Amino acid sequence: xxxxxxxxxxxxxxxxxxxxxxxxxxxxxxxxxxxxxxxxxxxxxxxxxxxxxxxxxxxxxxxxxxxxxxxxxxxxxxxxxxxxxxxxxxxxxxxxxxxxxxxxxxxxxxxxxxxxxxxxxxxxxxxxxxxxxxxxxxxxxxxxxxxxxxxxxxxxxxxxxxxxxxxxxxxxxxxxxxxxxxxxxxxxxxxxxxxxxxxxxxxxxxxxxxxxxxxxxxxxxxxxxxxxxxxxxxxxxxxxxxxxxxxxxxxxxxxxxxxxxxxxxxxxxxxxxxxxxxxxxxxxxxxxxxxxxxxxxxxxxxxxxxxxxxxxxxxxxxxxxxxxxxxxxxxxxxxxxxxxxxxxxxxxxxxxxxxxxxxxxxxxxxxxxxxxxxxx
Numbered sequence: 001x002x003x004x005x006x007x008x009x010x011x012x013x014x015x016x017x018x019x020x021x022x023x024x025x026x027x028x029x030x031x032x033x034x035x036x037x038x039x040x041x042x043x044x045x046x047x048x049x050x051x052x053x054x055x056x057x058x059x060x061x062x063x064x065x066x067x068x069x070x071x072x073x074x075x076x077x078x079x080x081x082x083x084x085x086x087x088x089x090x091x092x093x094x095x096x097x098x099x100x101x102x103x104x105x106x107x108x109x110x111x112x113x114x115x116x117x118x119x120x121x122x123x124x125x126x127x128x129x130x131x132x133x134x135x136x137x138x139x140x141x142x143x144x145x146x147x148x149x150x151x152x153x154x155x156x157x158x159x160x161x162x163x164x165x166x167x168x169x170x171x172x173x174x175x176x177x178x179x180x181x182x183x184x185x186x187x188x189x190x191x192x193x194x195x196x197x198x199x200x201x202x203x204x205x206x207x208x209x210x211x212x213x214x215x216x217x218x219x220x221x222x223x224x225x226x227x228x229x230x231x232x233x234x235x236x237x238x239x240x241x242x243x244x245x246x247x248x249x250x251x252x253x254x255x256x257x258x259x260x261x262x263x264x265x266x267x268x269x270x271x272x273x274x275x276x277x278x279x280x281x282x283x284x285x286x287x288x289x290x291x292x293x294x295x296x297x298x299x300x301x302x303x304x305x306x307x308x309x310x311x312x313x314x315x316x317x318x319x320x321x322x323x324x325x326x327x328x329x330x331x332x333x334x335x336x337x338x339x340x341x342x343x344x345x346x347x348x349x350x351x352x353x354x355x356x357x358x359x360x361x362x363x364x365x366x367x368x369x370x371x372x373x374x375x376x
Contacts, residue, residue, distance in 0.1 A: 034327065035327060035329070035357050035358060035359065036358045037323050037355035037356060037357055037358065038304070038305070038308065038355070038356055038358055039352065039353070039354065039355060039356070040302050040303065040304045040346055040350060040351070040352050040354065040356065041302075041303060041304075041352070042300055042301065042302060042303070042352070043300075043301070043303045043343060044297070044298065044299045044300065044301075045297070045298050045301060045303055045337075045338055045339065045340050045343060045344075045345050046294050046296070046297045046298075046340050047294070047295045047296040047297070047338045047339065047340060048292050048293060048294055048295060048340065049223065049224075049227045049292075049293050049295055050290050050291065050292055050293075051221040051222060051223045051271060051290070051291045051293060052221055052222070052288075052289075052290055052291075053219055053220050053221020053222060053271075053288075053289055053290075053291065054219075054220055054221070054286055054287060054288050054289055055217050055218070055219055055220075055239070055241065055275060055283055055285070055286070055287045055289045056217065056218060056220055056285055056286060057183075057186075057212035057213060057214060057216065057217060057218075057285050058212075058213070058216040058217065058218050058274075059212060059213065059216070060186065060210055060211070060212045060285075061180060061181050061183070061210070061211045061212065062207045062209075062210050063088065063177060063178075063179065063180060063207065063208045063209045063210070063211065064198070064199040064204070064205035064206065064207060064208060065091055065177060065196050065197075065198050065199070065205060065206065065208060066198055066199070067091060067093060067175060067198050068093075068094075068195075068196060068197050068198045069091040069092050069093045069094055069175065069195070069196060070091065070092045070094055070193060070194070070195050070196070071089055071090075071091060071092075071190050071191065071192050071193060071194045071195075071196060071208075072089075072090045072091060072092035072175075072192065073089065073090045073192060074088070074089045074188060074190070074191065074192055075087050075088060075089060075090075076088050076089075076185060076188070076209075077185070077188070078185050078186065078187055078188050079184065079185060080184070080185050081183070081184050081185075082179040082182065082183065082184075082185060082211065083179065083182045084178075084179055084180060084181055084182050085178055085179060086178060086179045087176055087177070087178055088177045088178060088179055088185070088188075088208060088209050089177040089188075089190070089208055089209070090175055090176055090177065091175040091176075091177065091196060092175070093175060094195075100159075103155070103158050103159040104159060106155040106158065106159070107152070107155040107156055107159050109155075110148070110151045110152040110154075110155040110156075111152055113148050113151065113152075114145075114148040114149060114151070114152050117141075117144050117145045117148040118145060118148075120141060120144075120145075121141050121142060121144075121145040124137070124138055124141050125138070177208045177209070179209075179211055180211075181211055181213075182213070183211045183212050183213040183214070184211065184212060184213070184214050185209055185210070185211055186210045186211065186212050186285055187209065187210040188208070188209045188210075189207055189210075190206065190207075190208055194206075196208065212285060214277075214282070214283060214284070214285065215277055215279075216277070217275045217277050217283055217285075218254075218272050218273060218274055218275060219237065219239050219251055219271075219272065219273040219275055219289055219291050220270070220271075220272050221270075221271055221289070221290075221291055222261075222263075222268040222269060222270055222271065223268065223269055223271055223293070224266060224267070224268060224269075225260055225266070225267040225268070225269065227293075227295060228256060228260075228269040228271075230295040230296065231253060231256055231271070231293060231295070232253070233253055233254060233255070233256060234252060234253060234254075235252070235253045235293065235294065236250065236251070236252060236253075236294065237250070237251035237252065237253055237273045237291045237292065237293055238250065238251070238291070238292040239251050239273070239275055239289050239290070239291050239292075240289065240290050240292070241283070241287045241288070241289050242287065242288045242289070242290075243284070243287050243288075244281070244283075244287075247281070249275050249276055249277070249278075250275075250276045251273040251274055251275045251276065251291065252273055252274050253271060253272075253273045253293070254272055254273055254274050255270075255271060255272040255273075256269060256270075256271050257269045257270035257271070271291075273291060296338050298337070298338060298345060301337070301345050301346075302345070302346045302351075302352060303343040303344060303345055303346060304320070304343065304344060304346060304350075304356055305342065305343055305344075306339060306341070306342065306343065306344045307358070307360060308320055308356050308357070308358060308359070309336070309344065310359060317333060318333075318334055318335075318336050319331050319332060319333045319334060319349075320332055320334055320349070320350060320356045320357065321356070321357040321359060322350060322354045322355060322356060322357070323354075323355035323356075323357065329357045332349050332350055332354075333349055334346055334347075334348065334349030334350055335347040335348045335349055
């Protein structure tokens with residue numbers, strides 16, 4: 001009897017040992033990570049690019065003098081709003097001595113010629129009145145006399161222009177620099193005492209002021225050659241300014257350069273867009289800006305977060321793992337479309353009902369040994 005009891009106890013111990021071993025093996029086989037899943041869903045996807053650039057006025061007008069001289073006085077400052085005709089600065093004419101001498105000599109010669117012609121005219125007028133000379137001869141002398149008077153007037157006018165800046169003796173016409181358009185003065189690159197040169201066929205002349213309408217602004221930026229082919233004139237832009245955080249402006253693409261410029265090994269194409277400026281916001285010329293452009297857009301397509309994608313190490317083709325049971329997953333190759341950086345379009349491979357594994361999950365953080373020992 002004792003032997004039977006002994007064998008029974010021994011058998012129970014063996015069974016208990018086997019059960020403990022099986023339990024230990026099964027427990028170790030279970031992964032310490034529990035993966036979550038997510039279903040594909042229907043959404044809109046827009047592929048965008050960002051062009052860097054700046055915001056500038058649509059038109060900048062440079063005010064240049066009509067006569068050379070020295071800036072006598074500047075009446076306005078940069079940033080002032082002006083209307084067409086407002087006085088900006090005044091120029092003091094510094095005549096050239098040689099030109100003055102030549103003009104003065106011309107006046108004297110014209111005066112001498114007029115005096116001589118007048119003597120001839122007066123003498124022949126008496127003869128004409130007595131009927132001694134013909135009307136034709138008298139008319140010829142009268143024409144010469146009138147021409148001599150005109151020549152003297154022209155010489156005197158040229159002399160006054162060289163001496164004072166205008167033919168009428170007043171320098172208002174040429175020496176007063178006035179705004180030609182309404183807007184804001186962006187820059188006055190001269191100061192009192194500076195010498196300025198008039199605009200002519202051989203010289204652009206000195207810029208007295210630059211004026212622009214800040215209510216009409218454009219975005220000017222550049223895009224890479226790999227993206228320019230996808231742009232269309234008239235496409236919407238979203239402009240964000242570095243100086244105005246959290247504020248965006250709507251714009252419309254109006255120009256794409258037909259020729260690119262190579263910069264740092266990449267070909268860049270210039271683009272421009274009309275910016276819708278709000279009346280209560282001042283945008284200063286030259287603000288740095290970024291323009292978000294939609295390259296491609298699709299509506300109501302099947303998408304998943306890009307974080308769920310995995311790529312084959314050999315073929316580099318995308319795939320996902322789909323749940324087929326409790327923490328059991330099966331690989332499914334998929335075909336993807338456009339991406340907006342967050343979600344990616346699914347063209348084929350999975351359906352809206354599939355549960356896709358969220359694969360990039362890390363191991364749970366183990367507790368400190370001290371905490372374990374304190375609990376024990």
